[in-house]
Amino acid sequence: xxxxxxxxxxxxxxxxxxxxxxxxxxxxxxxxxxxxxxxxxxxxxxxxxxxxxxxxxxxxxxxxxxxxxxxxxxxxxxxxxxxxxxxxxxxxxxxxxxxxxxxxxxxxxxxxxxxxxxxxxxxxxxxxxxxxxxxxxxxxxxxxxxxxxxxxxxxxxxxxxxxxxxxxxxxxxxxxxxxxxxxxxxxxxxxxxxxxxxxxxxx
Amino acid sequence: xxxxxxxxxxxxxxxxxxxxxxxxxxxxxxxxxxxxxxxxxxxxxxxxxxxxxxxxxxxxxxxxxxxxxxxxxxxxxxxxxxxxxxxxxxxxxxxxxxxxxxxxxxxxxxxxxxxxxxxxxxxxxxxxxxxxxxxxxxxxxxxxxxxxxxxxxxxxxxxxxxxxxxxxxxxxxxxxxxxxxxxxxxxxxxxxxxxxxxxxxxxxxxxxxxxxxxxxxxxxxxxxxxxxxxxxxxxxxxxxxxxxxxxxxxxxxxxxxxxxxxxxxxxxxxxxxxxxxxxxxxxxxx
Numbered sequence: 001x002x003x004x005x006x007x008x009x010x011x012x013x014x015x016x017x018x019x020x021x022x023x024x025x026x027x028x029x030x031x032x033x034x035x036x037x038x039x040x041x042x043x044x045x046x047x048x049x050x051x052x053x054x055x056x057x058x059x060x061x062x063x064x065x066x067x068x069x070x071x072x073x074x075x076x077x078x079x080x081x082x083x084x085x086x087x088x089x090x091x092x093x094x095x096x097x098x099x100x101x102x103x104x105x106x107x108x109x110x111x112x113x114x115x116x117x118x119x120x121x122x123x124x125x126x127x128x129x130x131x132x133x134x135x136x137x138x139x140x141x142x143x144x145x146x147x148x149x150x151x152x153x154x155x156x157x158x159x160x161x162x163x164x165x166x167x168x169x170x171x172x173x174x175x176x177x178x179x180x181x182x183x184x185x186x187x188x189x190x191x192x193x194x195x196x197x198x199x200x201x202x203x
Numbered sequence: 204x205x206x207x208x209x210x211x212x213x214x215x216x217x218x219x220x221x222x223x224x225x226x227x228x229x230x231x232x233x234x235x236x237x238x239x240x241x242x243x244x245x246x247x248x249x250x251x252x253x254x255x256x257x258x259x260x261x262x263x264x265x266x267x268x269x270x271x272x273x274x275x276x277x278x279x280x281x282x283x284x285x286x287x288x289x290x291x292x293x294x295x296x297x298x299x300x301x302x303x304x305x306x307x308x309x310x311x312x313x314x315x316x317x318x319x320x321x322x323x324x325x326x327x328x329x330x331x332x333x334x335x336x337x338x339x340x341x342x343x344x345x346x347x348x349x350x351x352x353x354x355x356x357x358x359x360x361x362x363x364x365x366x367x368x369x370x371x372x373x374x375x376x377x378x379x380x381x382x383x384x385x386x387x388x389x390x391x392x393x394x395x396x397x398x399x400x401x402x403x404x405x406x407x408x409x410x411x412x413x414x415x416x417x418x419x420x421x422x423x424x425x426x427x428x429x430x431x432x433x434x435x436x437x438x439x440x441x442x443x444x445x446x447x448x449x450x451x452x453x454x455x456x457x458x459x460x461x462x463x464x465x466x467x468x469x470x471x472x473x474x475x476x477x478x479x480x481x482x483x484x485x486x487x488x489x
Contacts, residue, residue, distance in 0.1 A: 017459035047456035057458050067402035069409075072440075076456055081312060081321035082288060083281060083445035084455065109322070118307075121324040132458050139453055170459055 016141065018175040018187040019134025020152060021053075021168040027103030027110075027155035028131035032061055032147065034071045036095035039144040041066055046137050047074075048147045048187075050100050052110065053130045056080060058122060060100040060112040062092045065138075073098060075112040077122045089114055102131075103155055127157075134170060135187040145175055145189040152183040235264050238298055238305060242266060245294040245372055251287050254313070263306035265324075266295070274314040278429040281445045284312065289434055289443055296327065296439060297372050303329040339413050343368060343377075346413035350379060353403055357394035359385040359422065366415065379404070379418040386425040392451040396422065397433045397444070404437050 022028065030050045039046075041064060049061025057078050064071040070091040077085045092098050101113040104127045111121035133152045137143050153161040163183035171177050178186040235258040243256040252271045259267035270287050272280050288310060295308045305327055312320045341349060347366040354364070363382040368375055381400075385391045400418050407415050416438050422431040424447075433444040446452070 015453055015457075019459075021459075021461070049456060051458045053458045053461050059456060059458065061456075063456060065402070067405050074456075078457070079321065081284065082323060083285065083443065085443045086441065086455065088440035111324075117328070118326045120326060123322055130461060134459055136456055136459070138456075 014139060016137035016172040016175050017134050017170045018137075018145070018172060018177055019132065019149065019170055020164060020166075020177075020182060020185065021133070021170070022131045022152075022154045022164050022166055023168060024128040025131050025154035026127045026157050026159075027101070028133070028153055029099060029101035029103075029113075029155070029161065030133045030152040031097050031099050031150040033097045033150070034062060034064075034092050034094050035144075035146040038094060039064070039146065041143045042140050044138045044140045044143060046135060046143055046145060048135045048149075049076075049133075050102055050152075051076075051132045051134070052102065052124060053132055056124050058102050058110045058112055058124050060102055060114060060119070062098065070094070073100075073114055075114070075119045077112075077120070077124070079122045079124050082122060087119065089119060097150070104129075133164070135175070137175060141174055143189070145187055147188075148184075148186045150184050234304065235261055235266070238264070239266055242268070242294055242298060245297070246290065249290045249294075249371075251290055252283075259309055264304060265307045265309060266305060267309040267311065268295075269311040269313060271313055271315060272320070274316070274318075278432070278447075282429065282432050285432060285434060285443050285445060288312075289436065292325065292439060292441070293436070294372065295325075297374070299327055299330070300374075303327075337411060337414065339411050341413045343413070346377075346407065346415070349412060350403065350407065350415070353407075354381070355394075355396065355399060356383060357385075357396060358387070358390050359383040359394075359396060366413075376416045377414055379415055381418065381420045383420075383422050384425070385422055385430065388424065388430070388449055391422065391430060392449075395451060395454050396420070397431050398454040400433065400435050401442065404435055408437055 028050055032048050043066050045063060045065030047061055047063035049059045051057050051059035059076040060074070062071040062073050070093060073089040073092050075087050075089065099115050101116070102110055104110050105121065108123045108126045109121050110124045112119045131154055133149055135145055135147050137145060152164045154164060155161050165182055167182050169177060174190040176188060176190050178188065239256045239258050243253065246253045246256065246268070254269040254271050256266060256268050259265040268291050272284055291308070291310055295305060298305045307324055307326045309322065309324045311322055314320055343366060350366060351364050361381070361383050363380055365380045367378050367380060369378060370376070383396065397420055400420055404415050404418050407413055416436065418435045420431065420433040421429065424430050428447065430447045430450050431444065433442065435442045
């Protein structure tokens with residue numbers, strides 16, 4: 001009971017972000033795994049993606065919500081004229097890896113690829129831009145998380161890819177990162193007893 | 204003599220190959236033009252502000268669709284663009300319904316003076332062959348009642364809740380129209396009725412209750428101002444929307460804020476969390 005009281009009491013109108021970013025590039029790609037087993041997202045959901053930053057973005061990854069049977073690959077765009085859009089691209093089964101890629105193809109046009117298949121292109125923002133590779137938990141801190149990111153890479157203006165070599169980490173309690181290096185890391189939710197210890201020691 | 208025969212044979216092979224290429228190119232050009240005309244007719248039947256449909260690339264086939272909207276930004280134009288772009292997506296996908304023909308399409312939006320407002324391209328791929336027609340357990344009116352009961356409007360006043368049947372390209376399309384008025388923005392952000400649409404339409408289809416194709420949700424404020432304009436298409440597995448400033452963005456994926464544009468401290472190195480299953484058989488960590 002004591003432990004429950006120490007947990008975040010309300011996360012209404014908030015999302016949790018956990019991952020890394022690269023400043024700045026002409027695109028990026030990453031392999032994103034789904035957990036090996038179905039996770040509990042309670043009545044909400046999570047998404048795991050590579051993305052441009054706010055306010056206008058292109059984003060590719062997988063999302064899993066309470067109504068989904070399996071995680072779904074998707075591409076999301078938010079651009080000034082065409083507003084917000086999400087296009088699902090089929091399931092990504094539990095325990096599998098998919099490569100997600102966003103690249104600038106000239107001027108302010110960015111395109112999204114899933115496993116090297118072109119999905120769509122929009123006018124978003126001029127290059128270079130920040131590339132975010134993160135997990136996003138939608139509103140509920142109880143949602144389980146266990147997502148592995150591998151080979152997070154940025155793209156230079158000559159279409160060469162290099163592994164992330166910057167640690168611009170995002171981490172929001174109770175979600176944490178287990179880091180192998182800047183391009184390979186695992187995002188996960190701290191277990192309840194670990195949260196208890198965290199609160200005790202931080203006080 | 205033998206050399207002349209070989210030479211003639213070579214020329215013949217070359218001519219046959221050239222002729223075949225020309226025929227192939229001509230057939231492709233005709234096919235592309237036919238599809239452009241077919242798409243143009245479909246879009247005109249939707250009364251879209253269509254300027255042109257043209258073949259942008261023969262092989263792989265890409266069509267370019269130009270729509271015209273007013274220069275002045277505002278809720279009406281946003282709503283019109285949302286519907287117009289969705290109609291283009293729907294009809295382009297329909298072109299591939301019986302046979303895969305169209306590889307991608309470009310949508311140009313311009314204002315009345317011809318200035319380009321936006322450019323986009325979407326790629327299409329062959330879909331799995333559909334099984335025999337699905338059997339659904341509810342009739343149209345029953346499905347309407349079921350959806351009305353399942354949809355939680357919260358404190359909002361529902362002005363319209365109607366499941367309608369339309370014919371598009373000779374195909375029946377079932378659209379759920381929801382129009383609501385929510386007097387309080389804070390309440391809207393707390394209850395987020397738009398967040399339940401995707402689940403509602405997925406469930407009614409997955410449970411084989413009724414084949415709802417599209418849901419169009421409009422939420423207005425107390426003075427008739429549009430707060431949410433949301434369109435979910437089950438057949439395209441897509442959703443398009445726009446929301447007014449102040450409406451919560453927490454119900455869809457969006458990037459992390461970059462408060463100071465500065466790298467943060469590296470979190471302490473941690474081992475893999477104990478008691479949690481690994482995502483793959485082989486862990487990359489010790």
